[in-house]
Amino acid sequence: MSASEPASKRRRWRWLAGAGGRQRRQEEVILMMLCALSIPSILPFGIYRLLQGSWISAAVDMALVIAMSAVIVDVWRTGRYQTASLWVTIFYSAGMLVTVYLRGVSLVYWVYPTMIAAYFVLRPSVALTINSVSLAVMVVVLVAKLEVVNLATIVVTIALINLFAYIFAYRTGLQNKELHTAVELDFLTAVGNRRALDRRLSEYAQERRPQLESSLLLLDLDHFKLINDQYGHAAGDKALVRLAELMRRHTRSSDRIFRYGGEEFAIIATGAGLNAAASLAEGLRAAVAAATLMEGHPITISIGVAYMDKDREPADWLAQADKMLYAAKQAGRNAVRVAESSYGGA
Numbered sequence: 001m002s003a004s005e006p007a008s009k010r011r012r013w014r015w016l017a018g019a020g021g022r023q024r025r026q027e028e029v030i031l032m033m034l035c036a037l038s039i040p041s042i043l044p045f046g047i048y049r050l051l052q053g054s055w056i057s058a059a060v061d062m063a064l065v066i067a068m069s070a071v072i073v074d075v076w077r078t079g080r081y082q083t084a085s086l087w088v089t090i091f092y093s094a095g096m097l098v099t100v101y102l103r104g105v106s107l108v109y110w111v112y113p114t115m116i117a118a119y120f121v122l123r124p125s126v127a128l129t130i131n132s133v134s135l136a137v138m139v140v141v142l143v144a145k146l147e148v149v150n151l152a153t154i155v156v157t158i159a160l161i162n163l164f165a166y167i168f169a170y171r172t173g174l175q176n177k178e179l180h181t182a183v184e185l186d187f188l189t190a191v192g193n194r195r196a197l198d199r200r201l202s203e204y205a206q207e208r209r210p211q212l213e214s215s216l217l218l219l220d221l222d223h224f225k226l227i228n229d230q231y232g233h234a235a236g237d238k239a240l241v242r243l244a245e246l247m248r249r250h251t252r253s254s255d256r257i258f259r260y261g262g263e264e265f266a267i268i269a270t271g272a273g274l275n276a277a278a279s280l281a282e283g284l285r286a287a288v289a290a291a292t293l294m295e296g297h298p299i300t301i302s303i304g305v306a307y308m309d310k311d312r313e314p315a316d317w318l319a320q321a322d323k324m325l326y327a328a329k330q331a332g333r334n335a336v337r338v339a340e341s342s343y344g345g346a
């Protein structure tokens with residue numbers, strides 16, 4: 001749920017949030033919903049089998065109900081859904097095969113929803129693998145009980161259901177990926193946008209790998225308004241695109257570039273302490289000053305640099321880098337300022 005949603009709507013869904021108000025992932029909610037829906041679907045049959053005295057079938061049904069309840073509680077509390085998704089699918093498939101083995105072909109209808117459900121909670125290739133193994137086991141279970149033509153009908157329909165579900169899940173996954181990339185891309189310069197920067201910063205804040213220190217650079221074009229006023233907005237756009245290209249050339253592939261605002265960019269210098277980030281910033285400043293981002297008009301940039309200290313919040317890193325950027329502007333522009341110590345500019 002985004003921060004821009006109305007407060008009343010956020011309040012209504014607050015009960016669904018994870019520990020500490022954490023927003024739940026879609027996969028978590030789908031897994032819990034699947035388990036929750038399966039309980040009322042299986043429980044009446046379990047009770048019926050109990051009343052009939054079919055103890056083994058009743059035990060299988062009840063074991064599924066208890067396992068699904070346990071998964072809901074665990075995922076609700078911990079938010080860990082990946083291993084749970086795999087176990088739910090394996091457990092369900094095993095339960096379905098035992099049921100078909102015990103009660104015969106009339107129970108084969110359970111195979112279809114069970115196999116489809118796997119594609120909701122697992123990667124398509126994993127779901128297809130588990131379902132293929134289940135189908136092979138089921139053929140072994142049924143081969144002596146059915147005429148070949150009936151068995152073939154079951155196998156072909158199950159195979160088709162899997163094929164269609166696989167194609168659908170794979171295509172949806174690709175579309176999601178494309179959407180995700182588009183949503184986080186700045187359409188003018190093709191670097192990450194502000195949303196991508198926010199996500200990367202909060203991911204970094206949560207990573208616990210102290211050997212991977214990083215720094216944040218905030219860059220702003222100097223007197224850009226003059227360029228727009230004098231040469232027009234289209235020429236200003238071209239200068240922004242050229243600046244983004246220059247930044248790509250002067251950074252490592254592990255560094256991340258973002259457009260933070262109109263004529264302001266951010267770079268996450270991965271693996272760079274403050275000294276390395278200061279050198280990078282100075283190199284960039286000098287490269288921009290020497291480059292021709294616009295014919296007939298020299299363009300310069302100012303840069304503020306901050307260390308991404310894990311004891312502080314992403315908002316602090318941004319505020320510190322912004323403060324340094326302001327200091328660089330105050331120092332006359334075409335300059336670099338680094339948090340805690342002044343760094344030479346022009």
Ligand SMILES: Nc1nc2c(ncn2[C@@H]2O[C@H](COP(=O)(O)OP(=O)(O)OP(=O)(O)O)[C@@H](O)[C@H]2O)c(=O)[nH]1
Nearest residue numbers: 220221222223224225226228233234236237262263
């Ligand atoms: N061409 C173009 N201009 C933009 C874009 N986004 C913001 N701007 C312009 O960038 C200019 C920013 O102006 P200011 O904030 O006054 O900053 P400045 O003129 O660069 O001055 P200093 O930052 O103080 O050096 C404004 O004229 C905006 O219209 C964009 O996508 N394309």
